[in-house]
Amino acid sequence: NAGVMQNPRHLVRRRGQEARLRCSPMKGHSHVYWYRQLPEEGLKFMVYLQKENIIDESGMPKERFSAEFPKEGPSILRIQQVVRGDSAAYFCASSRLYGDSTTGELFFGEGSRLTVL
């Protein structure tokens, strides 16, 4: 019963390149969340997705960042034209659906650490 799987664990990009981070939720979980963590900072919400649907992207920067969760395959967080300030750990989490709403409990992946040179 695998947990939340993220890859790559570490990614190095030069300024201007694209970064793609992948997340497969836990089995039976239909909701995916992406969080960003800067050094010595808490986890900052970015986006909340269900299959083929963005539910809440209020934490996503307006430019260069996008996320998807297709019907088949993992959720992808895409950062175009990366800048040094994008260097951070990006965590994916998933949750179950009880009735009409998700539980508060999120299960986190190990994170993807992006370094922009």
Place this chain on the structure above:
Amino acid sequence: EDKVVQSPLSLVVHEGDTVTLNCSYEVTNFRSLLWYKQEKKAPTFLFMLTSSGIEKKSGRLSSILDKKELFSILNITATQTGDSAVYLCAVDWRSGGSNYKLTFGKGTLLTVNP
């Protein structure tokens, strides 16, 4: 403005000490408060609290929520070096008609020295 505030930001103790970590929040449509432990990798779930005054306990860790005063505490008794980690508090809430989501505090870095 920070909606979830943790204190202290860092704490150094000796093995065997008891520590209390604090989390205060100010949100609308509160649903639950959660504690996570993060040791250089994925945050791992500790507790979810939804009701005031009911203590949740797991081994040497315990937590309680006060919904009137809008805070929670996490207690760790007889600390061990393996308790060294960042302890994250998160609040599950929603703003107006939006969806529920977790908002995290900045965490408390606990260091337990032998």
